[in-house]
Amino acid sequence: MHNRIAYLPLSTYPEAPPDPAVTAAVVLAAALNCGVQASLFEVDVPKTASPISGFLINVEGMAQAVEQRSKAECARLQTLIAGAAPKATVASHKVMLGGALDAATTEARTCDLALLPWSADTISAQDMAQSLVFDAGVPVILVPPTATAASVNHIAIAWDGSRVAARALCDALPLLAEGGHVSVVTVEDEKSLGAPGIADTLTAALQRRGFRAKAVNITLDGRTIAAALQETALSEGAQLLAMGGFGHSRLRDFILGGATKGVFAELRLPVLLSH
Structure with missing residues (x-):
């Protein structure tokens, strides 16, 4: 059995993710029996060469101040992670402005999965999530500050029979604790599912493979699909x-589907996204 490694990228510009979300991600890594490989990205701001700018504002001084704050955040985050996971591997990288996303996406491909501390109000967290979900090629778990699971013995899969749902299932099952439960959640009134009983079909297939699985068919009842999926997962004990x-990506302009966008906006439990 190999040692599973969770990648934890933290950008510090324009701000770092909230400390509780960072700590929650480290705690979840332990619950998933993963080691932590953390990368902290310190920003390198290009200096202007314009001779006139110095007469108006101290551009170089402002750039240095941004770099110093970013460097201090990296040092502080390194201490925070070391306190939560003493065996974590932590490295700091100085990257050009805007370079953290490409660097993190490349590094993530060498790990089993990526854990992203989440905040709907933190631009750097949103950008990192979108970049890794669509470009890294590994499962990405968004972790809210409220996550406290000591183990993952129950997962819920949002199931519509699609390719991306199957990918998410295959990515999630190896993370389930031995003897754990799987709730197969199907939203019956959100869109055409193509065939009746798809939750029961997957449930039976999982049971044949030795998993303890249960079909959960739900309706929206006035809720958004994101709220319905998360409420159901939590009520089932996942x-x-x-x-x-x-x-899809067009000139790096990501257009997120309704369910995914809704989960991004208000995250209530760790959510694994596969693409």
Whole structure:
């Protein structure tokens, strides 16, 4: 059995993710029996060469101040992670402005999965999530500050029979604790599912493979699909919700599907996204 490694990228510009979310991600890594490989990205701001700018504002001084704050955040985050996971591997990288996303996406491909501390109000967290979900090629788990699971013995899969849902299922099952439960959640009134009883079909297939699985068919009842999926996962006792990440990229302008976008906006439990 190999040692599973969770990648934890933290950008410090324009701000770092909230400390509680960072700590929650490290705690979840332990619950998933993963080691932590953390990368802290310190920003390198290009200096202007314009001779006139110095007469108006101290551009170089402002750039240096941004770099110093970013460097201090990296040092502080390194201490925070070391306190939560003493065996974590932590490295700091100085990258050009805007370079953290490409660097993190490349590094993530060498690990089993990526854990992203989540905040809907933190631009750097949103950008990192979108970049890794669509470009890294590994499962990405968004972790809210409220996540506290000591183990993952119950996962919920948002199931519509699609390719991305199947990908999410295959990515999530290896993370389930031995003897754990799987809730197969199907939203019956959100869109055409193509065939009746798809939750029961997957449930039977999982049971044949030795999993303890249960079909959960729900309706929206006035809720958004994101709220319905998360409420159902929590009410079933799941510590992780797995779902396919929909979207496409055109000139790096990501258009997220309704369910995925809704989960991004208000995250209530760790959500694994596969693309």
